[in-house]
Amino acid sequence: MAKKKQQDTLSSEEKIKEAARKVFMEKGYAATRTRDIAEAAGINLALLNYYFRSKEKLFELVMQEKLSSFFGLILPVLQDPASSLDDKIHTIADRYISMLAANPDLPLFVLNAMRNAPKKFAAMLKGADHLLQSAFARQLKERNPHVAPEQLFINIMSLCIFPFAMRPGLEVISPEIGATFNVLMEERKKLVPKWMRAMLKVK
Amino acid sequence: MAKKKQQDTLSSEEKIKEAARKVFMEKGYAATRTRDIAEAAGINLALLNYYFRSKEKLFELVMQEKLSSFFGLILPVLQDPASSLDDKIHTIADRYISMLAANPDLPLFVLNAMRNAPKKFAAMLKGADHLLQSAFARQLKERNPHVAPEQLFINIMSLCIFPFAMRPGLEVISPEIGATFNVLMEERKKLVPKWMRAMLKVK
DNA sequence: ACAAAAATTAATCATTTGATTAAAAAATTT
DNA sequence: AAATTTTTTAATCAAATGATTAATTTTTGT
Structure with missing residues (x-):
């Protein structure tokens, strides 16, 4: 109960943000009702607009946050000239799989955000373009x-991220996978680097 | 102009279905307005409900169709005991990449459908579960x-499908990839089988 | 303790949206 | 050609929804 006070003392503004993260991530922008967020936050609907002006502004805030955590994790690694290729691959696999195990809705949220508002997404990632000039691409x-x-960049992203996006489907076509999903993903932290090394030998 | 008559003669019911496919695929269920569909179909809004009863029924029709084409392509291959493992891998890669090049919105549509309505999805895929008992898994x-x-099943799906889901993001972090995307995907028809063979050697 | 500012709420508005109704138009049947 | 059925539309409804307003409560500064 050491943390209880902090939870109860969460400011209304932060309670709304927290609820918005949850509801937007679960249902997406269009399917989310501002009333859902207000209810989840335990505050009056008007308070949402008092703090954040509009549904769209609140969504952009959440999107900004999520995109940052999603890409912030990989961009510094790609551009680091000091670390080896094997190090980079290992770090990316390990961090992505850990993060997505803790945030299973993140991939679909990010994919939808990129598709539905590529302009905003591009603006947020300003300066992070030119993947092909990165140390990773060179290595x-x-x-x-x-x-x-x-191609190989696409591969490591695919192998790390896609399993989480397809999880609901996997659970249907194979209940066994559903039951052991977390174990499988944990295994992949070591397997993805091995697979990448194997693929790097292919001409 | 040989086909022109057929296009113009499209029944209202078919025009609505066609418009629904387009709008639902582009914007998803929640963001789609029945009026958008009616307008895209060039018919009166009431006619949509006359033929299809409700937005939800129309959506389920489209979803059924799309899920069938998405999974119908792979399930028979997985279960064929006659073809070799290499044949299966080659067929899956070739067919998926071709289909998705022609239907770039399909992956995100299917991923969202599976996440938002796993029950319905399971009902549609009745009898197609138990992936682990398939000939493919055995091989x-x-x-x-x-x-x-x-793990290897997840990999071939990831390598074939995810690139299309992440395309909008790729175009931002590397404009060069955006410009050559179709060429890259065409190359992957041959690369994915090579990569899979390489991964199959990893312990 | 009091005034001013900030936070919070209930009530309400204006639009949007999925759906229905009743009537008109077109096609089909007799 | 008259009657019947099917297709199509304009008008409208009721509910949902994002947002605002005006009043109330709470907090802060003096």
Whole structure:
């Protein structure tokens, strides 16, 4: 109960943000009612607009946050010239799988955000473009000149992120996978680097 | 102009279905207004309810269709005991990449549908569960007893499908990828099988 | 303790939205 | 061609929804 006071003392503004994160992540922008958020936050509907002006502004705040945590995790790694390629691959796999195990709705939320508002997304990622000039791309190209580095970048993203996006479907086509999903993902922290090394040998 | 007559003669019911496919795929269920569909179909709003009773019924029709084309493509391959493992991998990669190049919105639509209505999705896929008892799973296990077959199943799905789901994001972090996306995907038809073979050697 | 500012609420508004109704138009049947 | 059925539309409804307003309560500063 050491943390109880802090929870109860959460400001209304923070309670609304917290509720907005939860509801927007679970249902997406269009399916979310501002009343749902107000109820989840335990505050009056008008208070939401008092603090955040509008549903859209509140959503952009949440989106900003989520995109930052999603890409903030990988961009510094890609651009680090000091670490080795193997290090980068290991770090990306390990961090992404850990983060997504704790935030299972994040992939679909980010994918939808990118598709529905590419302009806003581009604005938020200003300066983080030009993947192909990154240290990661250079190292991939050095290790395997036969395959375009963007292909291998797509691969590590796919292997780490997509399993979480397809989880609900996996649970239907194989209940066993549903039951052991977290174990499988934990295994992937070590497997993805091994698979990437194997793929890097392919011409 | 050989087909022109057929287009113009499209029945109202079919025009509505066609418009519903387009709008639902682009915007998702919640963000779609029945009026958008009516307008895109060039018919009166009331006619939509006359033929399809409700927005939800119309959506389920479209979802049924899309899920069928998405999974109908892979399930027979997985269960075919006659074809080799390499054949299966090649067929899946080739067909998925071709289909998704022609239907770029399909992955996100299917992922959202599975997450938002897993019950309905399960009902539609009745009899297609038990992936782990499929010929594909058995062949994976024979070829590489060290890695769980579900991991490799997840991998081929990820490598084929995820690139299309992340395309809008890729275009932002690397405009060059955006410009050459279709070429990259075409290359992947041959690369994915090579990568899968390489991964199958990993213990 | 009092005034001013900030936070919170109930009530309400204006639009949007899915759906229905009743009537008109078109097609089909007799 | 008259009657019947099917298709289509304009008008409208009721509920949902994002947002505002005006009043009340709470907090802060003096």
